[in-house]
Amino acid sequence: MELHILLFFMIFAAIAALEVKDLLSSVIAVGAVGFALCLAFLILKAPDLAITQLVVEILCLIILIRATIKRDLPLIIEGRWFFNTISTLVFIAVFLFFASAALKELPGFGHPIMAVVKKYLTEGKSQTGAVNLVTAVILDFRAYDTLGEATVLFTSVIGIMAILRRPGRKKAQ
Amino acid sequence: MKKNPFIDHPGAGMSLIVKTITRLTIGLILLFGIYIVLHGHLSPGGGFAGGVIIALSFVHLMIAFGKDAAVSKVSKNMAANLESIGALIFLCIGLLGFFGGSFFLNILGKGEHFKLFSSGTIPLSNIAIGLKVGVGLFAIFLALVILERSKKGL
Numbered sequence: 349m350e351l352h353i354l355l356f357f358m359i360f361a362a363i364a365a366l367e368v369k370d371l372l373s374s375v376i377a378v379g380a381v382g383f384a385l386c387l388a389f390l391i392l393k394a395p396d397l398a399i400t401q402l403v404v405e406i407l408c409l410i411i412l413i414r415a416t417i418k419r420d421l422p423l424i425i426e427g428r429w430f431f432n433t434i435s436t437l438v439f440i441a442v443f444l445f446f447a448s449a450a451l452k453e454l455p456g457f458g459h460p461i462m463a464v465v466k467k468y469l470t471e472g473k474s475q476t477g478a479v480n481l482v483t484a485v486i487l488d489f490r491a492y493d494t495l496g497e498a499t500v501l502f503t504s505v506i507g508i509m510a511i512l513r514r515p516g517r518k519k520a521q
Numbered sequence: 522m523k524k525n526p527f528i529d530h531p532g533a534g535m536s537l538i539v540k541t542i543t544r545l546t547i548g549l550i551l552l553f554g555i556y557i558v559l560h561g562h563l564s565p566g567g568g569f570a571g572g573v574i575i576a577l578s579f580v581h582l583m584i585a586f587g588k589d590a591a592v593s594k595v596s597k598n599m600a601a602n603l604e605s606i607g608a609l610i611f612l613c614i615g616l617l618g619f620f621g622g623s624f625f626l627n628i629l630g631k632g633e634h635f636k637l638f639s640s641g642t643i644p645l646s647n648i649a650i651g652l653k654v655g656v657g658l659f660a661i662f663l664a665l666v667i668l669e670r671s672k673k674g675l
Contacts (some may be wrong), residue, residue: 473634476640476641477562477627477631477634477639477641477643478562478563478639478640478643479562479634479635480561480562480563480564480565480566482565482567483561483562483567483643483647484562484640484643486567487561487562487567487568487642487647488640488642488643491615491625491646492615492624492625494646494650495611495612495625498608498653499608501653501654501657502604502605502608502657504661505657508660508661508664508665509660509664512664512665512667512668513664
């Protein structure tokens with residue numbers, strides 16, 4: 349149910365990003381799609397992907413907003429040091445509270461709660477022959493993920509070479 | 522006669538001290554990167570980490586001796602080709618698994634634990650990824666350096 353609401357929200361935000369006239373509003377609508385995707389990953393029980401999506405989304409949003417705004421946004425700090433300090437301290441306290449609560453709930457080292465991890469730990473060495481279990485996971489059990497990562501790196505290198513190649517820059521001048 | 526990159530570009534790069542130290546250390550850095558790649562299935566490390574160290578050895582060469590010394594070792598086209606070859610080798614290792622039944626199946630012999638030649642296709646994948654990552658990162662750095670040069674000329 350939540351997933352359907354999120355999906356409809358993402359489709360709506362994507363259409364809004366295409367149709368809206370203002371460039372900054374469009375960028376923010378794209379960001380909304382990304383954050384909804386992050387929530388969808390959380391609902392689908394993939395917190396690692398959700399964290400990656402969140403980080404990449406924030407980074408892309410900052411870069412895109414910086415690229416769409418011509419001047420620096422004015423930052424007013426005079427006369428507000430009391431409010432700023434108090435809000436910073438409150439946010440640090442809230443973060444520490446939730447972090448301590450989350451750390452208490454973590455499973456102990458070597459006692460995973462997921463069955464598949466237990467299987468990796470017990471059978472990894474005998475099934476793959478690799479004594480470094482991290483390599484055994486990323487290049488044997490989850491090698492398909494690693495192929496995706498290698499593709500991401502390959503695509504980024506191609507993109508950089510295409511942007512920075514000589515004829516492309518000469519045309520721009 | 523083959524050009525020696527350490528001698529033929531006297532004006533480029535940094536001072537004599539840096540060049541001498543680089544000449545002594547660069548081989549060790551490259552060797553350490555290769556060691557990390559080859560022993561990825563035995564000790565911490567692997568293709569990604571070792572590839573970055575290999576790329577850093579070439580970046581080191583470029584910073585100390587100037588752009589031409591590094592380009593004479595690995596040119597931009599060669600870097601692009603090697604990167605593609607690394608990616609293709611990794612994909613071929615994945616396709617090799619189809620001989621055993623499924624994608625990325627480890628079909629080679631597992632060998633003995635704690636030996637260099639063990640665990641089937643994992644060392645081969647590490648080598649392919651190391652080649653890809655090392656050359657790819659170096660290609661990015663090279664592209665940025667070439668951009669810097671052409672900006673100066675404007």
